[in-house]
Amino acid sequence: MSEMLKISLPDGSVREMPAGSTPADVAAAIGPGLAKAALAARIDGELVDLTRPFSGDCALALVTSRDEGDALDLARHDFAHVLAEAVQALFPGTQITFGPSTDDGFYYDFAPRDRPFTEEDLPAIEAEMRRIIQADKPLRREVWSREQLISRWKQQGESFKAEWAAELPGDEDLSVYWSGDDWLDMCRGPHLPSTGKLDPAAFKLTRVSGAYWRGDQKNAMLSRIYGTGWLNKKQLDAHLVRLEEAAKRDHRKLGQEMDLFHLQAEAHGSVFWHPQGYVIYRELEDYIRRAVQSAxxxxxxxxxxxxxxxxxxxxxxxxxxxxxxxxxxxxxxxxxxxxxxxxxxxxxxxxxxxxxxxxxxxxxxxxxxxxxxxxxxxxxxxxxxxxxxxx
Structure with a gap:
């Protein structure tokens, strides 16, 4: 008889599952509704893929969209990977580098073959991202050695990835994630079960900027594409309204309109205070001075x-x-x-x-x-x- 694992659930119940089972199997055993809603899992507190096999008895908590913090991190991470896949599909020869999630979205840094990306490229990239999401491509984890990674990236002409992989620990298993069977990136994960778990109407690419490889201005200049990503269109629309309202109150815009101050390239990061603005500056300085003196x-x-x-x-x-x-x-x-x-x-x-x-x-x-x-x-x-x- 095969060994049975004891899986403790948040409600205090314990399920026995055969060795090799995954959180997805537990979700399916509980019911079809949970199997459909589950996005990832926490095994003994660690966030993992839904298809990661159990290694022994453990405490399991299934992650759904109701666990908004984890769900948003997963979605934004996946949007970044879908962005990279879309860019390489539309612009062959583009190299990929880093692509993390952020507080309200994601970005990815690229080394384009022909020219830097511009905001005029974003609509086509968004359309390709939606095609990838609607294809519901499974996201599958594999463990590779460092040598496999370096060899793969060199064969693909991915010099930035090859450099990065060469610095990873040689004695550790390293993970890659396949999107379907035709695109992969190296990543610690976790990820959603498939691209179809993303809402194709819940993201928007927002801007393009330059970024140095690994943040060092001595290195190559890359093209960074930013986006904002959410769990559904309602969340996205609310965020875009907040950005629109914030833009109306942008300090740089108000500074110019009210003749308070200005910024210019001759003094990066420093402010040219105009007379009216400096009156406000001095009032704030006096307030701070009174507050610290009273302390x-x-x-x-x-x-x-x-x-x-x-x-x-x-x-x-x-x-x-x-x-x-x-x-x-x-x-x-x-x-x-x-x-x-x-x-x-x-x-x-x-x-x-x-x-x-x-x-x-x-x-x-x-x-x-x-x-x-x-x-x-x-x-x-x-x-x-x-x-x-x-x-």
């Missing part, structure tokens, strides 16, 4: 630029230097010929945060534990060297 804080002002040795001591130089504006401590060359800086100067840096300078004040003023607590605050101006577009 016992004392206001200070510290230098914008400090020697790199101070940032080395604080640990920022070693761990955060890539996001700091560094400055050579020398007079630049003003001649037409030769380098602007020598490269031999000591380094300084614009402060990315206030706390290291505040530590120096702390060291100057504390003589005894009786001086504590010392609460200091600064309406400071910090600069961080982040990639363009990060804001």
């Amino acid at each position: 016992g804080c004392k206001e200070v002002k510290t230098p914008q630029v400090m020697d790199a040795r101070q940032w080395e001591q604080s640990g920022h130089w070693g761990k955060y230097r890539a996001n700091m504006f560094v400055i050579p401590d020398e007079v630049p060359n003003t001649e037409d010929e030769g380098p602007v800086i020598s490269g031999d100067a000591e380094w300084m840096a614009l402060k990315p945060m206030n706390c290291p300078a505040h530590v120096l004040i702390f060291r100057q003023g504390i003589k005894s534990y009786r001086d504590l607590p010392l609460r200091i605050v600064e309406n400071g101006c910090c600069h961080r060297n982040e990639p363009h577009g990060a804001l």
Whole structure:
């Protein structure tokens, strides 16, 4: 007689299932309605595919659309994969890279063969995504070795995927997911049982932008396609209304219309405050100043630029230097010929945060534990060297 597994359900009941059974089998045993509604499962708390076999006795909770948090994550993850499949169907030669879910949707980064994608491409891509969803293609998990993955991606001309796969652990089983029998991506999962579990009317592609491979501006520029995805059209429509209302109140739009401030490329991430806007800025600053003073804080002002040795001591130089504006401590060359800086100067840096300078004040003023607590605050101006577009 084959071994029977004990599967504990949320209502306290226990079902005995033969070895090799899956959460889908349990759902079918309970009833056809649950079998149709089930999207995934939690086995001992871990979210897994509905077709993942049990490895032993366990606690099982079946996930349906009523479990909105899990259901949305699954749907958005699957929308990202369907987006990638659709793009490769419409634009042969396009390489795929990453495609995660987000708080309200999903995106996928592509390396197009011929040209970057534009918003004019989105309607055709949406139509192809709906075709894939309506085809109800089964999403099937397989476990591969790292060598299999690298070989597959190299054969397909997927250099980005091959690079990524080469960095995965060589001693672990790695999962890929097939969409039907003609398209796959490597992914930890889980996924819905099939593309047909997605509502073809519950997503919309929203915009296109550039993105560097692995977020490093030294790497290749990719085309990122964003979308928003939901469980049904009603949720999508409500979200689009919220976006429309938010656009009316966009601070960049209001800043221009009310002559408060503006932004421009000559100072990425910084604000040009106009007279009327600066009145509001000062009122907010005064409010904050009153609030922190009433809490016992004392206001200070510290230098914008400090020697790199101070940032080395604080640990920022070693761990955060890539996001700091560094400055050579020398007079630049003003001649037409030769380098602007020598490269031999000591380094300084614009402060990315206030706390290291505040530590120096702390060291100057504390003589005894009786001086504590010392609460200091600064309406400071910090600069961080982040990639363009990060804001």
